[in-house]
Amino acid sequence: DSGVTQTPKHLITATGQRVTLRCSPRSGDLSVYWYQQSLDQGLQFLIQYYNGEERAKGNILERFSAQQFPDLHSELNLSSLELGDSALYFCASSVQGGQGEAFFGQGTRLTVV
Amino acid sequence: DAKTTQPNSMESNEEEPVHLPCNHSTISGTDYIHWYRQLPSQGPEYVIHGLTSNVNNRMASLAIAEDRKSSTLILHRATLRDAAVYYCILKTGANNLFFGTGTRLTVIP
Numbered sequence: 001d002s003g004v005t006q007t008p009k010h011l012i013t014a015t016g017q018r019v020t021l022r023c024s025p026r027s028g029d030l031s032v033y034w035y036q037q038s039l040d041q042g043l044q045f046l047i048q049y050y051n052g053e054e055r056a057k058g059n060i061l062e063r064f065s066a067q068q069f070p071d072l073h074s075e076l077n078l079s080s081l082e083l084g085d086s087a088l089y090f091c092a093s094s095v096q097g098g099q100g101e102a103f104f105g106q107g108t109r110l111t112v113v
Numbered sequence: 114d115a116k117t118t119q120p121n122s123m124e125s126n127e128e129e130p131v132h133l134p135c136n137h138s139t140i141s142g143t144d145y146i147h148w149y150r151q152l153p154s155q156g157p158e159y160v161i162h163g164l165t166s167n168v169n170n171r172m173a174s175l176a177i178a179e180d181r182k183s184s185t186l187i188l189h190r191a192t193l194r195d196a197a198v199y200y201c202i203l204k205t206g207a208n209n210l211f212f213g214t215g216t217r218l219t220v221i222p
Binding site for chain 2: 002004033035042043044045048056058090092099101102103104105106107
């Protein structure tokens with residue numbers, strides 16, 4: 001158990017819909033990262049937050065947004081969903097976002113039908 | 114982001130040592146070498162990281178070439194539980210982990 005909790009574990013929704021994925025980082029970790037893993041793209045970095053502020057952006061679509069709340073949990077919002085958004089979405093956390101290890105959750109499997 | 118090159122797949126017999134290579138010829142002086150692995154149906158898991166000197170921990174050893182253009186992750190006795198995709202990643206400061214395609218390790222009983 002990494003200490004990072006992601007909910008829900010599975011999500012099935014229709015095209016055009018909007019969903020919210022939730023991540024609770026390890027206690028004390030200030031940095032949260034979101035990754036998308038699809039079969040043909042591998043693990044793609046989406047976005048990072050540090051203590052409530054956006055720190056870095058990767059290959060995140062404009063239809064996607066995220067935030068980190070004062071209690072340090074984070075949410076990833078995916079809207080106008082397309083079939084190609086079906087993937088595993090991982091959240092990771094680390095203490096400061098430096099060279100220390102990152103701890104990954106078990107992921108949310110999103111299926112868009 | 115600096116690039117790493119790893120073999121797509123490797124096989125090892127159970128209880129034998131495994132050496133997983135990684136080439137990173139464009140590594141910069143501030144890049145740390147990180148290794149993560151991803152077991153089937155799980156999120157990635159930290160294995161080890163280092164800068165210049167060889168590193169050991171309870172999971173593995175990391176051997177870094179003197180010129181730092183390559184490194185090798187060493188699993189001293191492979192078990193079936195070590196079957197996973199192993200990612201070699203270069204990380205600078207607070208920059209994020211950018212995963213490549215990794216090496217899929219198969220452990221043969």
